[in-house]
Amino acid sequence: MTLPTTAGRLPAVSTPVRFGLARAWARRLGLLVESKPALVGTGIVLFWALAAVLAPVVAPYPPNANHLAAVAHPTPSATHWLGTDHLGRDILSRILWGARTVLTVAPLAVLGAAILGSLLGLTAGYSRGWIDLVIVRACDIVLSFPVIILYMIILAHFGSSALNIIAVLTLTKAPIITRIVRGLTIELREREYVAAAKMRGESPLYIMLVEILPNARGPLIVDMCLRTGYNVVIIGALGFLGIGLPPPDPDWGGMVKDTYGMMSVWPHMALFPCAAISSLVIGFNLLAVGLREIGLRD
Amino acid sequence: MTDPPILALDRARISYFTRAGEVNVIPDLTFALAPGEALGLVGESGCGKSTVALAIVRYLGRAGRIVSGRILFEGRDVAGLTPDELRALRGHRVAMVYQDPMASLNPVMTVGRQLMEVPMLHEGLDAGAARARALAMLAEVKLLDGQSMLARYPHQLSGGQQQRIVIAMALMAEPALLIMDEPTTGLDVTVEAAVLDLVRELRQRHGTSVLFISHNLGTVVRVCDRIGVMYAGELVEEGSIRHVFANPRHPYTRGLLACLPSLGRDKRQTPLVPIPGQVASALVRPIGCGFAARCAHVEPGRCTSQAIPVRPVAGEPGHAAQCVRAAELPPWERRRGVAGAMAERRSGEVAVRVDGLEKVYRPPRGLFGSGRAPVRALNGIDLLVTKGETLAIVGESGCGKSTLAKVLTGLETASAGRVEIGGIEVASVRVESRSRTLRRTIQMVFQNPDSTLNPSHSAGYAIGRAVRRLRRTAGGAVAREVTRLLEMVNLRADLAGRRPERLSGGQKQRVALARALAGDPDVIVADEPVSALDVSVQASILNLLNDIQAERGATLLFISHDLSVVRYLADQVAVMYLGTIVEAGQAADVFAPPFHPYTEALLSAVPVPDPDAQGDRIVLEGSLPSATEIPRGCPFTGRCPRRIGAICDDTPPPTRQVSSGHRIVCHIPAEELRELQRAGILTRHSG
Numbered sequence: 001m002t003l004p005t006t007a008g009r010l011p012a013v014s015t016p017v018r019f020g021l022a023r024a025w026a027r028r029l030g031l032l033v034e035s036k037p038a039l040v041g042t043g044i045v046l047f048w049a050l051a052a053v054l055a056p057v058v059a060p061y062p063p064n065a066n067h068l069a070a071v072a073h074p075t076p077s078a079t080h081w082l083g084t085d086h087l088g089r090d091i092l093s094r095i096l097w098g099a100r101t102v103l104t105v106a107p108l109a110v111l112g113a114a115i116l117g118s119l120l121g122l123t124a125g126y127s128r129g130w131i132d133l134v135i136v137r138a139c140d141i142v143l144s145f146p147v148i149i150l151y152m153i154i155l156a157h158f159g160s161s162a163l164n165i166i167a168v169l170t171l172t173k174a175p176i177i178t179r180i181v182r183g184l185t186i187e188l189r190e191r192e193y194v195a196a197a198k199m200r201g202e203s204p205l206y207i208m209l210v211e212i213l214p215n216a217r218g219p220l221i222v223d224m225c226l227r228t229g230y231n232v233v234i235i236g237a238l239g240f241l242g243i244g245l246p247p248p249d250p251d252w253g254g255m256v257k258d259t260y261g262m263m264s265v266w267p268h269m270a271l272f273p274c275a276a277i278s279s280l281v282i283g284f285n286l287l288a289v290g291l292r293e294i295g296l297r298d
Numbered sequence: 299m300t301d302p303p304i305l306a307l308d309r310a311r312i313s314y315f316t317r318a319g320e321v322n323v324i325p326d327l328t329f330a331l332a333p334g335e336a337l338g339l340v341g342e343s344g345c346g347k348s349t350v351a352l353a354i355v356r357y358l359g360r361a362g363r364i365v366s367g368r369i370l371f372e373g374r375d376v377a378g379l380t381p382d383e384l385r386a387l388r389g390h391r392v393a394m395v396y397q398d399p400m401a402s403l404n405p406v407m408t409v410g411r412q413l414m415e416v417p418m419l420h421e422g423l424d425a426g427a428a429r430a431r432a433l434a435m436l437a438e439v440k441l442l443d444g445q446s447m448l449a450r451y452p453h454q455l456s457g458g459q460q461q462r463i464v465i466a467m468a469l470m471a472e473p474a475l476l477i478m479d480e481p482t483t484g485l486d487v488t489v490e491a492a493v494l495d496l497v498r499e500l501r502q503r504h505g506t507s508v509l510f511i512s513h514n515l516g517t518v519v520r521v522c523d524r525i526g527v528m529y530a531g532e533l534v535e536e537g538s539i540r541h542v543f544a545n546p547r548h549p550y551t552r553g554l555l556a557c558l559p560s561l562g563r564d565k566r567q568t569p570l571v572p573i574p575g576q577v578a579s580a581l582v583r584p585i586g587c588g589f590a591a592r593c594a595h596v597e598p599g600r601c602t603s604q605a606i607p608v609r610p611v612a613g614e615p616g617h618a619a620q621c622v623r624a625a626e627l628p629p630w631e632r633r634r635g636v637a638g639a640m641a642e643r644r645s646g647e648v649a650v651r652v653d654g655l656e657k658v659y660r661p662p663r664g665l666f667g668s669g670r671a672p673v674r675a676l677n678g679i680d681l682l683v684t685k686g687e688t689l690a691i692v693g694e695s696g697c698g699k700s701t702l703a704k705v706l707t708g709l710e711t712a713s714a715g716r717v718e719i720g721g722i723e724v725a726s727v728r729v730e731s732r733s734r735t736l737r738r739t740i741q742m743v744f745q746n747p748d749s750t751l752n753p754s755h756s757a758g759y760a761i762g763r764a765v766r767r768l769r770r771t772a773g774g775a776v777a778r779e780v781t782r783l784l785e786m787v788n789l790r791a792d793l794a795g796r797r798p799e800r801l802s803g804g805q806k807q808r809v810a811l812a813r814a815l816a817g818d819p820d821v822i823v824a825d826e827p828v829s830a831l832d833v834s835v836q837a838s839i840l841n842l843l844n845d846i847q848a849e850r851g852a853t854l855l856f857i858s859h860d861l862s863v864v865r866y867l868a869d870q871v872a873v874m875y876l877g878t879i880v881e882a883g884q885a886a887d888v889f890a891p892p893f894h895p896y897t898e899a900l901l902s903a904v905p906v907p908d909p910d911a912q913g914d915r916i917v918l919e920g921s922l923p924s925a926t927e928i929p930r931g932c933p934f935t936g937r938c939p940r941r942i943g944a945i946c947d948d949t950p951p952p953t954r955q956v957s958s959g960h961r962i963v964c965h966i967p968a969e970e971l972r973e974l975q976r977a978g979i980l981t982r983h984s985g
Contacts, residue, residue: 192746192749193749193750193752195707195709195742196760196814197763198709198729199707199708199729199737199742200763200764200816201734201737202763202767211752214754215752215754
């Protein structure tokens with residue numbers, strides 16, 4: 001029956017095949033524009049991505065340069081739009097440069113977690129039995145630790161660098177992705193097309209990667225988006241705890257840590273980096289909400 | 299019809315408004331329903347039947363709107379009702395029953411509370427009185443043990459019981475109009491028959507008007523007085539059941555009747571005639587007759603130049619058709635093939651041999667507790683399928699027929715017994731460990747068109763991959779082979795690039811069939827391949843299966859719950875009940891007395907699209923028992939209408955050879971069964 005939901009899809013049926021793929025993408029972009037959360041989220045994320053890419057060009061000063069003249073009057077002014085910190089470093093420049101680190105580390109960590117988690121989740125969900133049991137229990141163990149303590153122990157032991165932060169975030173986030181992918185796999189492995197693949201003699205690896213994984217991508221992409229936002233918060237928190245990226249390179253969390261003691265006198269020093277963190281997190285969350293909305297409608 | 303109609307559509311135009319603009323689903327619809335009358339609306343999916351039902355209670359969603367015309371319910375235009383009046387209308391004056399009962403019931407509320415809510419909300423009854431009403435209503439819908447039923451949750455009921463609860467809930471408010479949208483589509487034939495009889499009886503007792511929407515002409519005949527055939531949003535033919543079935547005047551009505559398998563048809567004498575093409579998108583509405591593009595009687599110019607008026611059929615009051623050639627069409631001859639006269643039994647090689655096959659599912663033991671009882675899905679199946687034949691396996695859902703298919707194809711392994719395919723023992727060989735040759739030998743076509751193809755891959759990829767894996771072909775040869783296979787299933791080669799979301803249900807099943815044929819198999823297992831399709835599409839897929847099988851001499855194992863389809867397609871039939879075969883033999887023998895009492899009940903439940911052949915039915919009590927507790931004696935004893943006594947409960951019945959190749963597993967001797975059954979069902983199905 002032609003119900004409202006399917007009615008919206010009718011036009012696609014009559015489009016010629018050759019333009020199928022291009023049209024599908026155009027349609028998806030169209031949907032992105034139609035979902036308000038997705039639109040705003042994309043806007044915010046794009047803004048920060050541009051800021052990160054263009055930081056060397058648009059940042060008014062080098063991020064670590066001390067402007068001794070400003071130390072006495074660090075508040076926002078015409079020369080320093082967002083003011084300077086207690087060492088006279090331009091906050092706007094540091095935020096722009098800081099975006100580079102956070103937008104490299106957070107998505108890479110999510111990508112790592114997604115790859116590791118997908119492989120584990122597919123294996124667990126597809127093979128079931130004792131393999132499933134081992135993987136699920138291992139995930140439970142990792143998830144049962146208070147993560148911040150875990151970060152502190154690992155980073156204190158191995159030293160803090162961008163690479164180590166990525167590794168730690170990958171390891172601690174992968175169990176969550178594993179659970180999601182495992183759940184989807186358990187459902188998808190019962191589909192008839194999986195049975196058909198078995199009947200033509202496909203290997204388990206092929207079935208997992210080619211038959212099952214592509215159909216789990218919707219929820220996975222939404223979750224990756226959400227998790228990138230969480231990672232931004234965690235990277236901020238690590239910086240705040242002093243186990244983030246080593247100084248003096250700008251790091252939003254570290255900027256807050258260095259200056260929150262002066263909150264009562266010069267609140268701008270901590271507030272602007274905080275605002276940067278929040279806006280980026282909100283951006284990723286809205287994008288995730290929007291993608292889910294589109295996914296539901298599609 | 300002197301009473302004013304309870305429901306009248308007066309030139310109603312209903313559209314959905316989407317990004318692509320107005321999608322006019324119903325262009326101009328006029329019909330009326332008298333008090334106490336039952337009107338059946340039939341047509342393929344996409345014809346606007348459900349839209350009409352939703353528009354009557356103004357439940358079209360945000361996108362849908364009644365653009366012009368009026369829908370009068372009890373004389374008032376529903377378009378002008380306030381939200382409060384609408385709420386009073388829905389559920390009180392008009393009740394609806396949908397296809398999926400589980401979707402209509404609240405899973406976290408007991409059945410009792412849901413039933414009692416109706417009069418408490420609409421009539422302000424107190425809980426005690428509402429409870430009494432609910433109990434009375436349960437008795438009316440023939441649910442025994444009402445007290446305990448009221449305390450149950452929906453998931454504790456079978457599908458048939460759930461649908462009865464939904465019907466009870468609908469009738470609790472004493473509605474003036476009951477709208478039923480495919481109320482029996484998801485149910486087994488035996489349950490469907492009971493529900494249809496119930497609706498008929500309740501309608502007579504309460505005088506409720508019924509608008510009955512269905513794609514199955516047989517069910518409509520059972521319940522309704524009048525029938526309206528819808529095509530592309532238009533009522534192309536309308537009239538009393540008797541008139542329309544005896545003298546269909548619209549080519550579409552004739553098409554629907556001609557593509558319907560029935561118990562009197564088999565593939566040799568009365569082939570099904572599918573309606574070519576499919577329902578056009580509502581976006582482009584042709585000038586003139588909407589059906590012209592698919593019509594065998596079309597006359598260019600006359601049919602396609604102006605709007606087609608609805609004309610009454612001479613001499614038949616109330617019967618009208620929207621066709622310029624209605625009066626010119628040749629007289630309709632109802633096809634009544636005389637079943638029987640079967641082709642000679644082939645005595646070729648044995649393709650599949652199954653011996654004492656058993657399958658027991660043992661639920662995994664939990665960490666604590668002893669685990670649940672094992673499920674005995676198959677209990678000693680014996681089968682012999684000759685090369686080039688079609689064996690149909692019939693039974694209600696849960697009888698183990700799909701498990702049998704899975705063991706044959708290696709998706710499951712047997713717990714005991716032997717399975718030989720082409721002389722190779724495969725009972726305990728999982729598909730992963732089967733050789734390529736063996737995998738090529740047996741391939742499968744699945745039930746659900748939406749899950750049979752991977753939504754992430756194109757049709758061509760699915761077929762091509764099968765060619766590569768099963769035939770070790772590579773390079774350009776694969777593409778040529780894909781094209782050949784697509785042509786074989788009557789699909790255009792350019793569909794290869796399409797993803798499943800842009801294929802229709804019938805096209806998906808054709809692609810799935812092409813994929814199964816890629817390895818050039820000797821045995822094709824088809825598990826309910828047409829049960830999710832429209833009748834017209836079903837007919838073409840059945841014919842295709844038949845042609846391909848005949849052409850290639852392949853063996854077809856056809857699993858189905860639909861006896862009409864089985865009668866049409868099968869050479870051999872095996873009737874399954876609770877993991878055993880209760881009757882097996884040549885199709886002609888199985889479909890003629892003596893029957894096993896279960897076969898007899900199944901046959902009597904089949905909806906027959908013929909108003910003159912509506913006899914009494916054998917209604918099976920209850921539903922298929924759980925496969926965890928197999929009775930000691932005959933598996934069918936708990937529901938058998940011909941049970942003869944304690945022997946049925948205690949002693950496993952003997953296998954009786956009725957004639958060559960025809961066996962019945964029953965305590966009653968075949969001769970006695972023949973005598974018992976001669977009077978009843980035979981008369982109903984001679985036509």
